[in-house]
Amino acid sequence: RKEVEQDPGPFNVPEGATVAFNCTYSNSASQSFFWYRQDCRKEPKLLMSVYSSGNEDGRFTAQLNRASQYISLLIRDSKLSDSATYLCVVSHPNQAGTALIFGKGTTLSVSS
Amino acid sequence: GAGVSQSPSNKVTEKGKDVELRCDPISGHTALYWYRQSLGQGLEFLIYFQGNSAPDKSGLPSDRFSAERTGGSVSTLTIQRTQQEDSAVYLCASSLAGVWNEQFFGPGTRLTVL
Secondary structure, eight states: OOSEEEOOOOEEEETTOOEEEEEEESOTTOOOEEEEEEOTTSOOEEEEEOOTTOEEETTEEEEEETTTTEEEEEEOSOOGGGOEEEEEEEEEEETTEEEEEEOOOEEEEEEO | OOOOEEEOSEEEEOTTOOEEEEEEOOTTOOEEEEEEEOTTOOEEEEEEEETTSOOBOTTOOSTTEEEEEGGGSOEEEEEOSOOGGGOEEEEEEEESSSTTSOOEEOOOEEEEEO
8 A cells, every 4th residue: 555645636627616635644653744736847835734623724625534544635616726736745754753755646627 | 035946957967977966945944855756756755854863864765865964954965876767856845843844845956867
């Protein structure tokens, strides 16, 4: 099982649609979780951290289920500008310290 | 303020040559990370520096790869005897101490090994 798995997509949705992305992680000791956004040929940028109680930032809602080792991102009222690749990121304790493991990303394309 | 900067932005080299990639983190950020991203792939963790602690080198793919961080600021990633499979975008990120903090990425160095 890969450490962080995401459905690669692409997800093609019309403007205004609601879309949800899922992510699973394999290491039960992981403690920090994030969603990053990466535009084409650009560097990743933090979209939001994911907290145990779930959190919302405008049109974006992130959920964490530790028991199922599952993270989700919900985008409501999609905009053209939401088109990007969304990366699920999980902290991964190892013998040397703690690293961040990035999923391969889910590609979203919002069309008018 | 200035973000993370990387140089060069592009590097083309011949197989077998050594290359050095540079990263200037955001001032005050004690944590520095190197990743690489191959075409169509996710980010692959390479190495992590935190303050004066020994770096986490667990992601380095082979002993041809090494990195150092001088004075707790600028970092250099060195790839010796480059191979074609080393071709990728090498991304540097910095953050405040702790993996729970937001990582700020540089624009990356696109390495092409011919």
